[in-house]
Amino acid sequence: MSEQIILETRNLTKGFKGFTAVDNVNLKIQRGQIHALIGPNGAGKTTVFNLLTKYLTPSSGQILFKGQDITALEASAIAQLGLVRSFQISAVFPRLTVLENVRIALQRKEGNSFQFWKSDKVLERLNPRAEALLADVGLLDFAQATTLDLPYGRKRALELATTLALDPEMLLLDEPTQGMGHEDVAVVAALIKKVSAERTILMVEHNLHVVSQLADRITVLQRGAVLTEGDYATVSADPRVKEAYLGVAADEEVAA
Amino acid sequence: MEFIKSNKFNIILIALALVIPFGVYPVFLMKVLCFGLFAAAFNLMLGFVGMLSFGHAAFLATGGYVTGYLMSNADLTPELGILCGTLASAVLGYLFGSLSVKREGIYFAMVTLALSQLLFFFFLQAPFTEGENGLQGIPRGKLFGFIDLNNNLSMYYFVLAVFLLGFWLIYRSVHSPFGQVLKAIRENEPRAISLGYSVRQYKLMAFVLSAALSGLAGSTKALVFQLESLTDAHWQMSGEVVLMTLVGGMGTIFGPLVGAAVVVGIENFFSGGELGTYIHIIMGLIFIICVLAFRNGIVGEFNKFVKNNF
Structure with a gap:
């Protein structure tokens, strides 16, 4: 029990x-x-x-x-x-793009978050997973938009996608x-x-x-x-x- | 915007930096580069983590004193002297950072100010700093043991190399996985925590990086002027770096360098003339105009203009 x-x-x-x-x-x-x-x-x-x-x-x-x-x-x-x-x-994260928002969550488990000497291009390998998560909440078309510009409902959907990226x-x-x-x-x-x-x-x-x-x-x-x-x-x-x-x-x- | 990010733009800038000492007094240029690096290191905290430190003079001075003392007394080569000064500032940054990053906003600024004032009075009393006189006649030494830096032109190219290295490291940090987390913290700290980031450790790391690079600037400056004095440790220096960063444009890559050039340029311009005594009033007015009229600073406003018009 x-x-x-x-x-x-x-x-x-x-x-x-x-x-x-x-x-x-x-x-x-x-x-x-x-x-x-x-x-x-x-x-x-x-x-x-x-x-x-x-x-x-x-x-x-x-x-x-x-x-x-x-x-x-x-x-x-x-x-x-x-x-x-x-x-x-x-x-x-208002001044990051929609895709970057989700990627921040995916990034943590990569274990490279303290690496200040590496290019952030290494994060691009997370893009397919981030895009899949965005597709789930219907935000794939907005992946490159600045989050600030999204309407409220979409921001909440993005928040959910970001949370789900952690697979909690x-x-x-x-x-x-x-x-x-x-x-x-x-x-x-x-x-x-x-x-x-x-x-x-x-x-x-x-x-x-x-x-x-x-x-x-x-x-x-x-x-x-x-x-x-x-x-x-x-x-x-x-x-x-x-x-x-x-x-x-x-x-x-x-x-x- | 695309042009500014392109390699062509960087190559033109570096080429310009290579020929400019033939037209402009090299010591002035070296001063601009040292303060430009100092402001860029400071901007790493203010512009990219969103934390206003009011005690960065401590790191500039520590780098300068350690390098100056070792160059005068331990017969080191300049690159080793600068390395020691930079490391000392990094260690100090770790100490100050551990005590201050738990606080935010005005409290963070006050803790850093208090710590740097403590250090100011330590430098005032400690025997190896020569108190009010400061360390004078610091030898520039021979780079790698064979390049004589007493020649201002050789010294300039050495300072330029140090500057480019420091500047590149800041650029790299901002555009790294680490920098991405810093931006997230700046944008929404509670959310970054809820995603599982131990925000304090990231802030501490940024603080140590910023302190080390400020120390690098201070160490290099001590060699350029062959002098290290309490001016560098004074709280006014902590204020001046805020001014440089805001005038140039905080959160931009080139802003701190432009800001340093403007502030150092104005100081040099007025310091010889009759207006010398009014220099602080002039700087104060510039600061007020900046804050009221163009909050993004020179580079920030320029970027906005380019973005809106092209």
């Missing part, structure tokens, strides 16, 4: 000067699932993400990835273990459809579904329609603590969840 749990938190807590943002959170993420973290604004979802990937240091509690305690590791070391995150605001075992997606138009949301949702085939995904998402489509399991956070957990039907039927959202959840469902 324990092998089925890829990521686990034990009494994860984070306090900021007299305010507890994350309060004794115990999460167990099953390998191969899409697990969604939802909750009203300020519930601590992004803080949990930052704790899991060590962009913040927990006040107390433990984080285990594949059974290994990663609580004390550095952010870059966690990424090297195969737990890779995305960001709420699209995280790209587990992905943490922070609001992957945030700020997107209707069509882009559908495209990204389909992409997430596609890449989830061989991976585990933990995502924070406000769009409950997307959550209902994708998530195998949902954890609801409220004021930093776990309110409830279960599949979409269970969670959406829970009166406490509706109350937490002040009825917003029910309305959004109708709207979607």
